[in-house]
Amino acid sequence: MTGPAFVAHCLARLREYGRTAYLGERVSITEHMLQAAHAAERAGAPPALVAAALLHDIAYVLHEPAADPGLDVGHAALGGRLLAPRFGPAVSEPVRLHVAAKRYLCAVEPGYRAALSPASVRTLAAQGGPLTDAEAREFEASPHAADAVRLRRWDEAAKVIGAPVPDVDHYRPLLEALLRRPEPA
Numbered sequence: 773m774t775g776p777a778f779v780a781h782c783l784a785r786l787r788e789y790g791r792t793a794y795l796g797e798r799v800s801i802t803e804h805m806l807q808a809a810h811a812a813e814r815a816g817a818p819p820a821l822v823a824a825a826l827l828h829d830i831a832y833v834l835h836e837p838a839a840d841p842g843l844d845v846g847h848a849a850l851g852g853r854l855l856a857p858r859f860g861p862a863v864s865e866p867v868r869l870h871v872a873a874k875r876y877l878c879a880v881e882p883g884y885r886a887a888l889s890p891a892s893v894r895t896l897a898a899q900g901g902p903l904t905d906a907e908a909r910e911f912e913a914s915p916h917a918a919d920a921v922r923l924r925r926w927d928e929a930a931k932v933i934g935a936p937v938p939d940v941d942h943y944r945p946l947l948e949a950l951l952r953r954p955e956p957a
């Protein structure tokens with residue numbers, strides 16, 4: 773699949789499958805991902821981080837069924853692997869690290885855990901619970917840790933019923949401009 777075909781495939785899955793798929797939250801996967809991207813845009817995030825926000829749960833969108841319990845733990849790593857060859861680390865690393873960022877914030881930020889949605893609390897234990905001190909220092913050492921934390925905050929807030937957001941196709945030019953060139957073999 774070429775880069776533009778990959779982008780078209782992701783957007784088609786968001787338009788179709790993701791509109792009716794849920795992760796135990798009150799909004800569909802597509803609404804959730806569009807709200808995260810919109811929050812990144814409103815915050816003035818660079819294009820790569822807007823793309824990461826839009827695509828952070830792409831593993832659920834490309835791999836049915838979304839309810840696969842194993843994906844709770846692996847969806848960040850799988851998403852990172854799907855995106856890295858297409859877009860490079862500024863997009864794929866915040867995606868890969870967005871579950872670690874939740875575990876990090878639970879460890880270092882008083883009150884963060886109490887503000888999680890019920891579904892996010894349920895998955896926390898399966899994801900390994902809060903990071904230990906050593907794990908938190910290791911997380912902070914990643915060059916993409918700060919972006920992953922920003923993404924995590926937009927992720928957690930992107931669960932509002934009926935919030936107005938741009939349509940899926942609004943992001944096509946941004947995604948196509950971020951594709952790696954030349955394309956990986």
Ligand code: FE
Pocket residue numbers: 804828829927
């Ligand atoms: Fe999410």
